[in-house]
Amino acid sequence: MNKDYEKQCNTAELKLAEGDAVKAIEMAHLACGSAPHQGRAYHIIGKALIAQEEWLSALETYELAWLLDPMDADANLGVGTVLGHLRPNSGTSVSRPLPELSAFGYYSKACRRFLRIKLLAPAQRAGKYAHGEQSNVLIKTAIMDIDAAICNWENFQAHTQYFYEYVNPQKYLPPASPWLSLCFKDDPDLHLKVAQKFTNDYAGHKAVTSRKMRPLGKLKKRPRIGYLSADFHDHATSRLMVGMLEAHTREIWEVVGISYGPDDGSAMQKRVRNAFEIFVDLKNGSVEENIKKIKSLNLDVLVDTKGFTGDFEMAYSSSRPAPVVVNFLAYPGSMGSTAYDYIIGDKIVTPFDHQKYFSECIVQMPNAYQPNDPNRFFPSEKQSKSKEGLPEDALVLAAFNNTRKITPDQFQCWMRILKNLPQSVLWLYGDDLMTEGNLRANAQQAGISAERIIFAKHLPEFEHLARHQLADIFLDTFPCNAHTTASDALWMGLPVVTMQGQCFASRVAGSLLNAIGLPELIAKNQNEYEQLIYKLATEPQTLSKLKNHLKNHRKKSTLFNSELYSKNIEQAYSFMIDRSRKGKAPHSFEVRDINEGGGSRLIGGLEFKNIQIYTKK
Structure with a gap:
């Protein structure tokens, strides 16, 4: 180990943390001189240049790190971050030629970089192929996503077939995106198998085949529901659920937001944060630290609103940090792991005769499974077609x-x-x-x-x-x-x-x-x-x-009635907690609209029952 290099990098990182990007770059350049073939110093320079909004210089720096090691996770992620900023509508022009890049290729290249790094960790853990083959096989799976994004359909049939080959237990293939499988084929059995295989590859363990009972938390005056997401900012998921969050019955429920996503300073981010009684920001912690923090919240129900969508982290829900774990809203399909107890659906998206396509137990909401915000913007100004x-x-x-x-x-x-x-x-x-x-x-x-x-x-x-x-x-x-x-x-x-x-x-x-x-x-x-x-x-x-x-x-309509939706999903949470407290395994059930008498019943049940909420006396 080069002690001068490590010391210079440590100093550079300290300067960057203090907000002195110039000094950070100076010290990192010294480190590059000490060990020109090591990537850490280049990463620091890249971050400092981004802090100064020197996007093209940052791109060049990260590409140097990538050339040193094409499997370098931070270099791939850095290039992807910069390219994501340099989209065609960003107003940033390119003053120098770059290999494989063009005025129309920034967003596409960014997609490929991000997907590649997303698939890198599970592929490395699996260790099923030699180091020299890594780049080629990763590109094979990454190209499926980029072809879909840019509507290049020359290999569409081959890409579709790849999902069927991927789930073959006799084969090992690089992980395929469960979300992308939804776009290629209307085959719920395939979707479940892709999710199960991906869960095995990504989480480094086999999907659980039986549900262990989680230890029950201490009784509280109000049951505690935790919503987990990386999308508590100006994002579609937040726009859908913010009205529901605001409408929760606070005298009965304690609502916690658990975020591992970015801060964008948007009005939506402020609104959704204010909708939670407690807001926990995980973005600066390690995965292991964050799991401990989630468990320390003593939740009754953890609601995962991410699933297999962008920037997901499966480790949090897979660690079973609450007696009940729910798959909700973001991912329209099964997570393929019985770390999740329930999936929120309705009579159309999740009919009970489709239970075989879900590792989770189905919960049928009385109207639509999707919440919506009735207070969102409704423009009335006349629009121009020519514009x-x-x-x-x-x-x-x-x-x-x-x-x-x-x-x-x-x-x-x-x-x-x-x-x-x-x-x-x-x-x-x-x-x-x-x-x-x-x-x-x-x-x-x-x-x-x-x-x-x-x-x-x-x-x-x-x-x-x-x-x-x-x-x-x-x-x-x-x-x-x-x-x-x-x-x-x-x-x-x-x-x-x-x-x-x-x-x-x-x-x-x-x-x-x-x-x-x-x-x-x-x-x-x-x-x-x-x-x-x-x-x-x-x-x-x-x-x-x-x-x-x-x-x-x-x-x-019920579709844009967030207060009604909130009361109905609270009935679902009550039913889940009741079964958990009584030591009963999760079971599929349906919820009756609160305006029609409310209550929940198991599949095949004769009557709806209103559940007593467990609270500390």
Whole structure:
């Protein structure tokens, strides 16, 4: 070990922690001279340059560290962080050529870097292949995500087949993203197996096959519910659940927020933090320290609102830090581990005859599984089509889903719709020129002019919501439906046409439409989906009637009633705690709407029972 190098790096890190980026860089440069082939000093310089907003210099520094060791986790993450900032709409220009980078490639490259580092740890732990093969096999799995993100479908069938090969117990393959499997195939059995295999690989242990009873915490005056997430900031998950959190019955429940995500200083972050009685910030602790901290909270129920979504950390819920652990909201599928006791669903997304596709016990909420905020922004200002690049006289078919959810089959379906509606345009959400180029090229191959494919750029939430008024119909994706995106459209009075499949993710929009009183917009197959869109597009009175329904029921429906949702999920928590306190194993059950008498009952039960909440006398 080079003692001078370690001392210089320690001093540099101290200076950076004190906020002196200049001194940190000076000392780290000295360290580079002491040991030019070590990566630590480059990492410090990269962080200091980011603190000074010297993004291009930081990129160059992290790339040097990456060239020294392509498997360096911090170097990969550093490059990804910088590239994520250098998105096309960031206003930052590139003044020098970089290998593999172009004006349209920043976001795509960032996606690949982040995914690669996410898959690196489990692959290294598994140790199933020689060091010299690591880079190639990791790229094979990373490329699946990037191809999906930029709608490059040349290898779509091979990528889909990879998930089936991945779950083969006779094979070892690098970990495949459970979330991405939802976008490729409507196969709930496959989704469960991918989740189980990924859990085994990622957590370094096999998914539990039987539930151990957790030690019961001390009785308190109020049961303590802990919501765990990395998304307590300006994020879709927070926008959905903040109204529910604010509506919890504080004289009965103690509500705790447990965050391991970033601080973005947003109004949403302040609002969601204020919704918790206690807020615990884990971002500066190690995983081991954070697990101890969560356990010390003496929770009755831990609610994981992250699942297999971006920046997740499975170790927290897998450590079983509470008597009851719940999979809620963010990930539309099973976690594949019985470290989780329950999954929150409803009669549409999680029918009881689908229990075999979940390692968790199903909890059916009385309306939609998804909470929504009735106090969110509702813009009324007139919007301009020309500002968004939309033709004034066009029928606008909007599809604002994540581009990973667009499959080649779905896109061909949309092209047939455009052919049958020559006055229409397809309005997609796009923030990457490579993605836009691929989709326009696919449109031209299908005989549709590229000019009829229009892209909505990233905007702040209130501006994005406002532009929904320019669209006529929202086209959902399959097999992974719109989630928050569908709620956005319905909130803004835009009818959503969806196709319902077998897996949770393919039934989400159907759940939302049913809750708001528009089940007639749920198609059973692709032909019905296309016919329904054509009918709405060619019958203005029918479309107008649907929009009026949404306008009149927006505040009246159960979908946007966060107080009702909060009271109903509190019934679910009471039932879970009751079984736990009585030493009974988790069991699937349904909740009856509090307005209809309330209560919960097990599958096959004859009557709903209201549960006495366990409290300290």
